[in-house]
Amino acid sequence: MAGKDAKPGRDSSLERKQQAGITIKKADNFSDWYNEVVLKSGLVDYASTKGFMFIKPHGYAIWEWIQKILDAKLKEKGHENAYAPAVIPESLLAKEAEHVKGFAPECFYITRSGSNELNEKLVLRPTSETIIYESYAKWIRSYRDLPVLMNFWNSVFRAEIKMTKLFIRTCEFLWQEGHTVHATEQDADREVLDILDTYQDLAENYLAIKVLKGKKSEGEKFAGALYTTAIESLMPDGKALQMGTSHNLGQHFSKTFGIKFIDKDEKEKLAWQTSWGVSTRLIGAIVMVHGDDKGLVLPPQVAPIQIAIVPIIFEQGKQAVTEKAQEIYRRLKGKFRTKLDDRIEYTAGWKFNEWEMKGVPLRIEVGPKDVEKKQVVVVSRVDGKKDFVPEKDVETFVEAKLATVQKQMLEKSEQLLKDSGRPAKGFKELKKLVEARSMAHAGWCGDGKCEEAIKQETTASIRVIPFGKDGEGQGKCVYCGKAAKHMAYFAKAY
Amino acid sequence: MAGKDAKPGRDSSLERKQQAGITIKKADNFSDWYNEVVLKSGLVDYASTKGFMFIKPHGYAIWEWIQKILDAKLKEKGHENAYAPAVIPESLLAKEAEHVKGFAPECFYITRSGSNELNEKLVLRPTSETIIYESYAKWIRSYRDLPVLMNFWNSVFRAEIKMTKLFIRTCEFLWQEGHTVHATEQDADREVLDILDTYQDLAENYLAIKVLKGKKSEGEKFAGALYTTAIESLMPDGKALQMGTSHNLGQHFSKTFGIKFIDKDEKEKLAWQTSWGVSTRLIGAIVMVHGDDKGLVLPPQVAPIQIAIVPIIFEQGKQAVTEKAQEIYRRLKGKFRTKLDDRIEYTAGWKFNEWEMKGVPLRIEVGPKDVEKKQVVVVSRVDGKKDFVPEKDVETFVEAKLATVQKQMLEKSEQLLKDSGRPAKGFKELKKLVEARSMAHAGWCGDGKCEEAIKQETTASIRVIPFGKDGEGQGKCVYCGKAAKHMAYFAKAY
Numbered sequence: 001m002a003g004k005d006a007k008p009g010r011d012s013s014l015e016r017k018q019q020a021g022i023t024i025k026k027a028d029n030f031s032d033w034y035n036e037v038v039l040k041s042g043l044v045d046y047a048s049t050k051g052f053m054f055i056k057p058h059g060y061a062i063w064e065w066i067q068k069i070l071d072a073k074l075k076e077k078g079h080e081n082a083y084a085p086a087v088i089p090e091s092l093l094a095k096e097a098e099h100v101k102g103f104a105p106e107c108f109y110i111t112r113s114g115s116n117e118l119n120e121k122l123v124l125r126p127t128s129e130t131i132i133y134e135s136y137a138k139w140i141r142s143y144r145d146l147p148v149l150m151n152f153w154n155s156v157f158r159a160e161i162k163m164t165k166l167f168i169r170t171c172e173f174l175w176q177e178g179h180t181v182h183a184t185e186q187d188a189d190r191e192v193l194d195i196l197d198t199y200q201d202l203a204e205n206y207l208a209i210k211v212l213k214g215k216k217s218e219g220e221k222f223a224g225a226l227y228t229t230a231i232e233s234l235m236p237d238g239k240a241l242q243m244g245t246s247h248n249l250g251q252h253f254s255k256t257f258g259i260k261f262i263d264k265d266e267k268e269k270l271a272w273q274t275s276w277g278v279s280t281r282l283i284g285a286i287v288m289v290h291g292d293d294k295g296l297v298l299p300p301q302v303a304p305i306q307i308a309i310v311p312i313i314f315e316q317g318k319q320a321v322t323e324k325a326q327e328i329y330r331r332l333k334g335k336f337r338t339k340l341d342d343r344i345e346y347t348a349g350w351k352f353n354e355w356e357m358k359g360v361p362l363r364i365e366v367g368p369k370d371v372e373k374k375q376v377v378v379v380s381r382v383d384g385k386k387d388f389v390p391e392k393d394v395e396t397f398v399e400a401k402l403a404t405v406q407k408q409m410l411e412k413s414e415q416l417l418k419d420s421g422r423p424a425k426g427f428k429e430l431k432k433l434v435e436a437r438s439m440a441h442a443g444w445c446g447d448g449k450c451e452e453a454i455k456q457e458t459t460a461s462i463r464v465i466p467f468g469k470d471g472e473g474q475g476k477c478v479y480c481g482k483a484a485k486h487m488a489y490f491a492k493a494y
Numbered sequence: 495m496a497g498k499d500a501k502p503g504r505d506s507s508l509e510r511k512q513q514a515g516i517t518i519k520k521a522d523n524f525s526d527w528y529n530e531v532v533l534k535s536g537l538v539d540y541a542s543t544k545g546f547m548f549i550k551p552h553g554y555a556i557w558e559w560i561q562k563i564l565d566a567k568l569k570e571k572g573h574e575n576a577y578a579p580a581v582i583p584e585s586l587l588a589k590e591a592e593h594v595k596g597f598a599p600e601c602f603y604i605t606r607s608g609s610n611e612l613n614e615k616l617v618l619r620p621t622s623e624t625i626i627y628e629s630y631a632k633w634i635r636s637y638r639d640l641p642v643l644m645n646f647w648n649s650v651f652r653a654e655i656k657m658t659k660l661f662i663r664t665c666e667f668l669w670q671e672g673h674t675v676h677a678t679e680q681d682a683d684r685e686v687l688d689i690l691d692t693y694q695d696l697a698e699n700y701l702a703i704k705v706l707k708g709k710k711s712e713g714e715k716f717a718g719a720l721y722t723t724a725i726e727s728l729m730p731d732g733k734a735l736q737m738g739t740s741h742n743l744g745q746h747f748s749k750t751f752g753i754k755f756i757d758k759d760e761k762e763k764l765a766w767q768t769s770w771g772v773s774t775r776l777i778g779a780i781v782m783v784h785g786d787d788k789g790l791v792l793p794p795q796v797a798p799i800q801i802a803i804v805p806i807i808f809e810q811g812k813q814a815v816t817e818k819a820q821e822i823y824r825r826l827k828g829k830f831r832t833k834l835d836d837r838i839e840y841t842a843g844w845k846f847n848e849w850e851m852k853g854v855p856l857r858i859e860v861g862p863k864d865v866e867k868k869q870v871v872v873v874s875r876v877d878g879k880k881d882f883v884p885e886k887d888v889e890t891f892v893e894a895k896l897a898t899v900q901k902q903m904l905e906k907s908e909q910l911l912k913d914s915g916r917p918a919k920g921f922k923e924l925k926k927l928v929e930a931r932s933m934a935h936a937g938w939c940g941d942g943k944c945e946e947a948i949k950q951e952t953t954a955s956i957r958v959i960p961f962g963k964d965g966e967g968q969g970k971c972v973y974c975g976k977a978a979k980h981m982a983y984f985a986k987a988y
Contacts, residue, residue, distance in 0.1 A: 048586055048628040049579045049616065057574035057644065064575065080551035081558065085543045085666055086580070086649060087602070087618075092542055108581070109606040110618065113653035114599040122543065124581075124604065124618075134542040144839070150551065155580060155648075159607030172579055345638070 021357055022295050030237040030288075035166070037287055041296045041357050044166045044283075051164050051171035055280065058358060059167075061304035062283050063174060067153065069206050069301070070176065070278070073198050079149040079178065086154065088131045090121040095130060096256045102223020103127065106158045108171075124157040129224065129249070129275060132179050133257040140181060140271065143263050147191075148181040167284030168241070168494050175279035181259060181271045185250075188272035192248045195276045196229050199244035207282060208299040208409035209233050209289050210417045211243055212439075212489060214464030214471055219448050222275075226250030232463045232489070233413075234420050235288045238437020240463045240491035243285060246276035281494075289413055290382075296359025297381050299409050300402040306337040307398060308355040312348045312367035325366045328376060328394060336398060356381060361405050362398060382408055421489065427454075430478050430490060434460040439491040441470075443484025445477035454479050460490040515851055516789050524731040524782075529660070531781055535790045535852050538660045538777075545658050545665035549774065552852060553661075555798035556777050557668060561647065563700050563795070564670065564772070567692050573643040573672065580648065582625045584615040589624060590750045596717020597621065600652045602665075618651040623718065623743070623769060626673050627751040634675060634765065637757050641685070642675040661778030662735070662988050669773035675753060675765045679744075682766035686742045689770045690723045693738035701776060702793040702903035703727050703783050704911045705737055706933075706983060708958030708965055713942050716769075720744030726957045726983070727907075728914050729782045732931020734957045734985040737779060740770035775988075783907055784876075790853025791875050793903050794896040800831040801892060802849040806842045806861035819860045822870060822888060830892060850875060855899050856892060876902055915983065921948075924972050924984060928954040933985040935964075937978025939971035948973050954984040 022040060024033040038044050043059030046052075055063065071081070087110065094100045103126045110122040125131065136148060155174045164170055178195060182188045196213060203211045211231040221228035225247040232240050253259070254271040263269050290297040300306050309332075311325035322342070329340040339360075341351050348365070355363055365377040376394055378387045382405050389397045417439075424430035424440040433440040435458075444450065444462065455461050465471040465486045473484035516534060518527040532538050537553030540546075549557065565575070581604065588594045597620045604616040619625065630642060649668045658664055672689060676682045690707060697705045705725040715722035719741040726734050747753070748765040757763050784791040794800050803826075805819035816836070823834040833854075835845050842859070849857055859871040870888055872881045876899050883891045911933075918924035918934040927934040929952075938944065938956065949955050959965040959980045967978035 045629060045632070047579045048625055049581050049583055052579035052581060054579065054626075054629050055577040057576050060576045061574070063577075080555070082551050082554045083549040083557075083649075083668060085541045085546035085548065087543050087546060087651070087666065089543055105608045107608065108604045108616070110602045111605045112603040112615075114601065114655075121606075122602070131542060132548075135539060135548050138539075155577075157580070161608075172581065174577060 021353055022293060025293050026236065026291065033293075034284075034288060034291075037291050037295050038166050038284075041359065043287070043296070046164070046166070049171075051160055053164075053166050053170045053172070055174070058304065059283060062286070062298070062302050063280055065302040065304065066202070066206070066278075066282060067176075070198070070202055071151075071153075073201070074151050074178070077149070077194070077198075079151045079180075082150045082152060083154065084128050084132045084135070084152060086125050087122045088125055088128075090123055092130045092134060093123050096224050096253055098252070099129060099224035106160065108157050108159055125154075126156055126158050127275075127277075128152060128154075128156075128177055129179070129253055130257075133253050133259060133273070136179075136181055137257045137259045140259055140261050143183050143261055146181055146183045146261060146271065147187060149178075150180070151176055151178045165284075165494070167287070168281050173279050173281065175277045177275060177277045180274045181254075182273070183261065183263065183269070183271065185272050188248050188250075188274050191274045192229055192246045192276070195274070196231065196244070196246040199231050199246065199276075199278055202278070203231055203233070203243050203282075204410060206299065206301040207286055208301075208406060208413055209243070209285055210410065210414040212417070212421070212464050212466065214466040214489070216245075216464065217448070217451055217462045217488070219451050220462060222247045224249065224252055226252065230464055233285060233289070234417050234439050234491065235285070235494070236416065237288075238420065238434075238439075238492065240439060240489075240493045241281070241285050241288070242463075242493065243282060244276070244278040247274060249273040249275060289416070290409055291359075294353075295357035297409070298359035298361060300361045300406050303359065303361050304337060305339045305355075305358070305360045306402060307332060307339070307362045307364060308351075308360045309338065309340045309364045309366065310348055310351045310355070311342060312365055314368060317368035317371060320371045321366055321368055324371050324391075328364060328366060328391075331395060332398065335395065336402070362401060364394075364398075380405055424478060424490075425475075427478050430454070430460070431458050434458045434490065434492060439463065439489050441487060441489055442478035443473060443475050444486050444488045445480055445482045446473075446485035447477075447480070447482075450477055450479040454490065458490070460492050462488045463491050463493060464489050515847055516787060519787050520730070520785065527787075528778075528782060528785075531785050531789050532660050532778075537781070537790070540658070540660070543665075545654055547658075547660050547664045547666070549668070552798065553777060556780070556792070556796050557774055559796040559798065560696070560700070560772075560776060561670075564692070564696055565645075565647075567695070568645050568672070571643070571688070571692075573645045573674075576644045576646060577648065578619075578622050578626050578629070578646060580619050581616045582619055582622075584617055586624045586628060587617050590718050590747055592746070593623060593718035600654065602651050602653055619648075620650055620652050621769075621771075622646060622648075622650075622671055623673070623747055624751075627747050627753060627767070630673075630675055631752045631754075634753055634755050637677050637755055640675055640677045640755060640765065641681060643672075644674070645670055645672045659778075659988070661781070662775050667773050667775065669771045671769060671771045674768045675748075676767070677755065677757065677763070677765065679766050682742050682744075682768050685768045686723055686740045686770070689768070690725065690738075690740040693725050693740065693770075693772055696772070697725055697727070697737050697776075698904060700793065700795040701780055702795075702900055702907055703737070703779055704904065704908040706911070706915075706958055706960065708960040708983070710739075710958065711942070711945055711956045711982070713945050714956060716741045718743065718746055720746065724958055727779060727783070728911050728933050728985065729779070729988070730910065731782075732914065732928075732933075732986065734933060734983075734987045735775070735779050735782070736957075736987065737776060738770070738772040741768060743767040743769060783910070784903055785853075788847075789851035791903070792853035792855060794855045794900050797853065797855050798831060799833045799849075799852070799854045800896060801826060801833070801856045801858060802845075802854045803832065803834045803858045803860065804842055804845045804849070805836060806859055808862060811862035811865060814865045815860055815862055818865050818885075822858060822860065822885075825889060826892065829889065830896070856895060858888075858892075874899055876906075918972055918984075921972050924948070924954070925952050928952045928984065928986060933957065933983050935981060935983055936972035937967060937969050938980050938982045939974055939976045940967075940979035941971075941974065941976075944971055944973040948984065952984070954986050956982045957985050957987060958983050
């Protein structure tokens with residue numbers, strides 16, 4: 001299906017249609033631009049089920065690369081994958097009071113199977129703490145059984161009443177949820193921060209998206225957690241996007257579900273737990289942060305195709321060009337994710353546009369002149385820069401170039417966050433910054449009432465309270481003027 | 495959690511408990527033996543949601559290997575992965591008449607979200623033809639868009655009223671479902687058989703399970719298909735297990751959903767479609783076919799751990815043994831999936847039992863005598879055979895041995911199928927064979943009434959009609975005595 005939306009019919013004007021490509025400018029209407037890009041580049045589509053998405057091969061392939069990278073990192077740290085049911089008895093979800101309060105309003109309920117009414121309603125998992133912990137309680141007996149380090153790749157369901165935004169807000173999304181059990185609070189703390197660091201590594205070094213790291217306020221924490229940490233980034237429209245969360249659940253769930261163990265001192269103790277996740281919204285973040293008026297721009301690390309080779313065919317020298325393109329392809333394909341686009345029914349120009357729209361980091365052009373000069377032309381998607389590269393150096397050049405592109409993209413994202421994250425001295429300034437699509441760094445007394453009032457008056461919420469010095473209170477609360485307990489980042493959020 | 499169920503408590507008699515290990519003999523009570531093995535070896539557990547399973551890390555890791563192998567083969571043939579919603583509007587499922595008739599009785603229905611009654615009931619996908627094809631109809635316009643070769647790794651839901659059997663019959667299971675669209679009937683036929691061959695390759699050369707391949711009868715085909723092909727194997731209790739199916743859907747769904755394309759001749763045509771799948775029941779098959787009275791026996795190709803190294807520690811020579819075991823581990827770990835079991839709280843004997851129960855193909859023992867003799871002891875799980883291998887040859891020996899084990903296991907399975915698949919000349923003989931836990935190969939007139947009567951009187955159904963000569967009618971129908979149209983395999987089935 002690759003490029004389907006843009007393929008010309010025999011007697012149609014699709015060539016022109018595709019030439020138009022992305023018609024909305026990112027700077028003009030960010031939201032409409034985003035929709036056009038995710039749809040036209042073949043990442044995703046709306047599904048027949050209202051509020052749900054159909055992730056198409058190009059989008060799913062990006063998710064597979066994210067999975068592969070993160071899965072290897074988690075396994076390296078000793079985590080194992082498992083699978084828990086997608087369906088939870090209502091009574092089980094209700095066991096932890098805070099948790100059910102947070103999730104029940106957006107749950108889907110199953111009430112019938114075949115023609116039978118169910119005795120007990122079942123809930124489509126909005127997250128799996130309850131169904132997993134009921135089993136953990138059965139399996140854990142001794143300190144020897146700890147830590148339990150399990151991870152689950154699945155999908156979760158939230159009946160979203162707000163408008164659907166593909167990858168960002170849909171009734172079902174793909175994610176991983178980690179669920180660990182530890183003997184001590186310190187072990188759980190360590191796991192929470194270790195995972196958050198792993199998420200930061202994924203975001204910055206693979207997705208090329210600079211993030212802020214910190215703790216959530218009480219008002220924004222996960223329903224049922226002791227505390228929540230998160231990585232957040234700023235999108236080009238000035239809204240923050242939560243990119244991943246890592247929760248210390250304390251003993252809230254172990255108390256409710258009876259996850260106890262006999263410790264080395266032969267005493268029975270309640271276990272400490274964590275849970276954490278990242279989702280397909282990361283793909284949305286990639287689109288927003290890196291995309292441009294031509295479409296997607298994919299970071300090489302997660303690009304399903306890293307290099308597209310396009311032979312430029314004229315009648316003269318046709319065979320030489322074709323053979324050279326094939327030779328370059330053979331040399332690169334084992335080392336890089338390479339596509340040779342030798343379709344005859346499309347012009348080279350049409351192909352350039354297609355691979356640009358799909359975000360392929362590098363394009364290699366091979367024309368008759370290049371064959372003559374024993375060179376290829378390498379065009380970088382991120383800045384359009386052309387390099388004329390001697391044939392014999394192509395592997396080395398491309399390897400270095402992909403690394404450069406990855407770095408360039410991260411630097412661009414760092415700059416965006418730096419430019420936008422501004423200190424706000426007073427409430428008026430905070431309001432102005434938020435209006436001006438910035439993230440405001442301001443003092444906060446720690447009172448939920450001030451947090452709520454700020455939200456009411458500016459629509460900005462506390463995204464994170466940074467760890468360490470950046471999060472320590474300085475001066476006054478930006479709202480009430482009392483002594484600031486924390487310095488927090490405020491922004492509108494997705 | 496590895497081995498959790500069997501870990502000794504400090505002051506408990508769990509050591510003895512584990513020594514007991516698997517307490518039921520495979521030959522005595524196959525069904526109870528199966529349950530004990532899947533539970534005690536840590537593959538899977540019952541979940542809190544009735545009829546659902548919790549796949550534990552050891553079981554899920556086998557599934558990950560199956561996925562990795564099959565996914566690579568499918569991608570090699572040009573298939574791409576995607577994700578479609580888990581939830582289908584009821585009206586959409588109902589569009590294809592045969593399809594909904596087959597699936598509606600076992601569907602789960604969602605009627606509420608939060609506190610709102612839904613306007614239209616949603617169905618948890620029992621299979622995804624309808625939701626996927628509604629989108630295909632939107633995306634496909636021209637012969638240039640064909641073939642569409644998509645595959646979906648997900649889970650499906652069937653409200654099973656029969657008793658739960660872990661991996662074999664549960665209300666949710668993991669699988670892949672392939673959904674392809676072609677321009678011609680021949681292309682669809684070719685895809686159906688190509689996929690069936692791929693499934694056979696997976697079953698025989700990776701899971702080491704010999705299968706029969708063929709077509710299903712009209713009565714046993716997929717609801718909505720033109721015809722269904724399948725691979726079937728025989729379990730040691732004489733019941734057949736369907737291991738994978740590949741359907742030619744003809745134009746049944748393309749007609750219903752309007753999947754049309756403009757062909758090269760500029761005429762609008764209905765597309766031809768296929769769908770196909772294998773599921774986590776393959777893990778159940780591995781357990782049944784290969785397991786023994788000590789527990790699991792895993793084929794090397796899909797064993798999460800292929801080699802367990804167990805140092806045999808006495809006070810004397812302790813350090814030399816430990817170091818030798820570590821050295822062997824370092825040499826093997828990059829090439830084979832190797833585990834060094836250097837836990838100090840367990841005896842070597844206890845560890846032997848644990849890795850045997852978990853089905854690890856090879857165990858390497860390193861004791862003081864072995865260090866002296868510059869050798870290691872390699873013990874094969876499948877037959878308990880011990881080899882004394884010079885240290886320097888360990889990589890070569892292990893590599894060859896794993897290949898031998900894989901072959902041995904397939905041969906054993908071939909023998910089982912050969913011994914059990916018998917020709918039945920008359921109905922009495924067929925009845926006897928089925929009673930005696932065999933698969934009966936017999937003539938069938940092709941009439942569904944005879945098929946149904948045989949099922950009523952023997953509980954055996956037609957598993958497959960082999961392709962080619964083995965499936966051609968010879969002599970008389972085993973039931974009615976009319977001319978046989980086919981030779982079919984009859985057996986009780988899971």
